[in-house]
Amino acid sequence: MDQKLEPIVKALQEQFAATYEEFRGEVHVFVAAEQIVEALTLLRDKFDFEMLSTITASDYYPQRSPRFHVIYQLSSLAKNVTVQLRVPVNGDQPKVLTATRVYETANWREREVFDMFGIEFEGHPDPRRILMPEDTEGHPLRKDFPLGYEEPQFTFNFEEIDLRKPYAKE
Amino acid sequence: MTQIEEVNYEQYRHLVSERAFTGETMLLNMGPQHPSTHGVLRLLLELDGEVIVNAVPDIGFLHTGVEKNMEAKTYLKAEVMSDRLDYMNNLGNNLAYCMAVEKLVELDVPPRAQALRVILVELQRIASHLVWIGTFGLDLAAMSVFLYAFREREQILDIFELCSGQRMMTTFIRPGGLWRDVPVEFETAVRNFLKIFPKRVDEYEALLTKNPLFLDRLLGIGKLDAATALQHGVTGPMLRASGVKWDLRKARPYMGYEQYDFDIPVRTEGDTYARYLVRVQEFRESMKIIEQALNKLPMGPVRSDNRKFVPPPRSEIGVSMEALIHHFKLWTEGFSAPKGSVYSAVESPRGELGVYLEGDGGPKPHRVHWRTPSFSNLSVVPKLVKGHLVADLVAILASTDIVLGDIDR
Numbered sequence: 001m002d003q004k005l006e007p008i009v010k011a012l013q014e015q016f017a018a019t020y021e022e023f024r025g026e027v028h029v030f031v032a033a034e035q036i037v038e039a040l041t042l043l044r045d046k047f048d049f050e051m052l053s054t055i056t057a058s059d060y061y062p063q064r065s066p067r068f069h070v071i072y073q074l075s076s077l078a079k080n081v082t083v084q085l086r087v088p089v090n091g092d093q094p095k096v097l098t099a100t101r102v103y104e105t106a107n108w109r110e111r112e113v114f115d116m117f118g119i120e121f122e123g124h125p126d127p128r129r130i131l132m133p134e135d136t137e138g139h140p141l142r143k144d145f146p147l148g149y150e151e152p153q154f155t156f157n158f159e160e161i162d163l164r165k166p167y168a169k170e
Numbered sequence: 171m172t173q174i175e176e177v178n179y180e181q182y183r184h185l186v187s188e189r190a191f192t193g194e195t196m197l198l199n200m201g202p203q204h205p206s207t208h209g210v211l212r213l214l215l216e217l218d219g220e221v222i223v224n225a226v227p228d229i230g231f232l233h234t235g236v237e238k239n240m241e242a243k244t245y246l247k248a249e250v251m252s253d254r255l256d257y258m259n260n261l262g263n264n265l266a267y268c269m270a271v272e273k274l275v276e277l278d279v280p281p282r283a284q285a286l287r288v289i290l291v292e293l294q295r296i297a298s299h300l301v302w303i304g305t306f307g308l309d310l311a312a313m314s315v316f317l318y319a320f321r322e323r324e325q326i327l328d329i330f331e332l333c334s335g336q337r338m339m340t341t342f343i344r345p346g347g348l349w350r351d352v353p354v355e356f357e358t359a360v361r362n363f364l365k366i367f368p369k370r371v372d373e374y375e376a377l378l379t380k381n382p383l384f385l386d387r388l389l390g391i392g393k394l395d396a397a398t399a400l401q402h403g404v405t406g407p408m409l410r411a412s413g414v415k416w417d418l419r420k421a422r423p424y425m426g427y428e429q430y431d432f433d434i435p436v437r438t439e440g441d442t443y444a445r446y447l448v449r450v451q452e453f454r455e456s457m458k459i460i461e462q463a464l465n466k467l468p469m470g471p472v473r474s475d476n477r478k479f480v481p482p483p484r485s486e487i488g489v490s491m492e493a494l495i496h497h498f499k500l501w502t503e504g505f506s507a508p509k510g511s512v513y514s515a516v517e518s519p520r521g522e523l524g525v526y527l528e529g530d531g532g533p534k535p536h537r538v539h540w541r542t543p544s545f546s547n548l549s550v551v552p553k554l555v556k557g558h559l560v561a562d563l564v565a566i567l568a569s570t571d572i573v574l575g576d577i578d579r
Binding site for chain 1: 181184185229230233235237238239241242273274276398400401402403405414416421422510511512513515522524526528536537539541545546549578579
């Protein structure tokens with residue numbers, strides 16, 4: 001592990017009983033959903049992590065608990081290190097506390113995670129969808145959401161398929 | 171005739187002031203089809219006369235589900251989608267994706283491929299900034315710069331066409347190196363460009379930098395301080411115009427950027443004019459990098475010879491049984507990446523372009539996430555435009571250099 005990261009991971013381990021994994025030189029620290037805001041605050045105030053690069057999630061369907069990992073990628077400009085926090089979340093009614101009060105960029109990033117994975121962020125000031133239309137059903141990046149496709153039309157079934165194709169008609 | 175639905179403003183109640191609903195201020199839609207939104211961005215503006223009280227960006231009109239689509243393709247085939255994200259920075263996106271794949275499967279890139287990658291992405295950076303300077307001028311009613319900028323951009327696209335046969339969606343950078351070596355004419359073409367371009371940048375500057383009309387529109391408009399920028403995850407020229415010297419090419423060098431001598435332009439004013447100056451300076455810095463890389467371009471292969479991940483060259487397939495097997499396996503089944511996730515970031519013309527790539531042991535990625543710079547950079551715009559005129563919004567939006575394909579993915 002990068003020497004600059006050792007005290008950071010140690011502090012997280014002591015305060016939040018966090019575990020960590022290393023892969024290809026990157027450090028992924030696992031934090032419980034209730035403690036994520038405190039962990040982010042600690043990293044921002046004590047360890048100069050000025051920037052939250054991104055928030056995303058990963059779906060491990062059909063595994064139920066934890067089904068999702070919410071992933072926080074943090075950068076420190078002063079120390080030039082990065083660390084990743086991962087929050088395991090259960091499959092039914094997934095919920096995490098919002099990080100908008102710690103990093104403002106979390107506002108849009110969390111809206112995207114909500115939009116794509118249906119993970120709710122408690123206390124979010126603007127919990128709307130961000131990329132998909134408001135009336136979308138389901139959350140597209142979940143693994144149980146099918147990838148869409150278009151039926152190919154041939155001469156013999158052109159009209160038949162045309163009738164049920166979802167595009168604008170006069 | 172299809173019925174046009176009334177916009178339901180109730181859902182924006184918590185984002186605009188109460189005065190909008192009593193009729194004191196006006197709600198106005200700008201976009202999604204508006205020439206100065208650089209794509210399909212809709213902005214809901216709350217206006218008090220001509221002064222902006224609140225701005226609510228509405229994005230997603232260009233959402234094409236790239237992340238979902240990539241999950242359904244093998245690592246090699248998924249790369250094709252990366253060109254289509256930020257359509258001003260195609261090769262940069264290729265590089266970000268390939269670096270993530272190379273990190274995940276531990277693949278080395280030969281030195282010649284690294285140097286060529288640097289030349290190509292720096293050319294792409296210049297091309298992207300050229301589109302920006304053109305449209306920036308266009309938004310501020312300086313029509314002529316656009317015509318000149320596109321003339322030079324054409325020259326860069328010709329170089330890309332020379333290498334890959336494609337002007338924009340090249341997919342030229344591949345995991346493990348490049349698709350193929352550049353042709354012999356490449357060096358002359360790049361050198362010709364380097365000879366002409368410094369004078370052309372001087373011309374743009376003569377047209378804009380000290381133009382009093384231009385200055386009136388820009389000075390002191392849309393001020394962004396460093397703390398707010400970092401809070402919003404703003405990166406790239408926008409962050410550097412706010413006084414933070416942060417460039418991933420210097421901070422975490424990749425592809426041998428540490429060998430090249432170049433500066434990071436920084437301004438402290440944080441206004442639209444500072445962003446303009448930073449980008450113009452970046453033209454010159456990119457040229458420096460290209461020239462150095464071209465001068466010490468090493469010879470050698472342009473693709474890793476790890477046949478488990480990189481397809482063999484065409485010439486081997488006819489004579490080697492193993493090469494044929496590898497070719498067949500790689501283009502049908504694809505290679506399997508280990509279980510685990512990596513995050514790798516590059517400095518795109520707009521800022522930190524990161525790829526989160528997760529493998530599950532199979533030939534398709536489990537999850538690809540694009541941390542796109544425009545997404546963060548746009549999220550700060552509502553703060554910048556408050557209290558400014560609608561005309562200034564156009565200048566501020568143009569100075570952020572957003573690409574909607576990059577935001578909506």
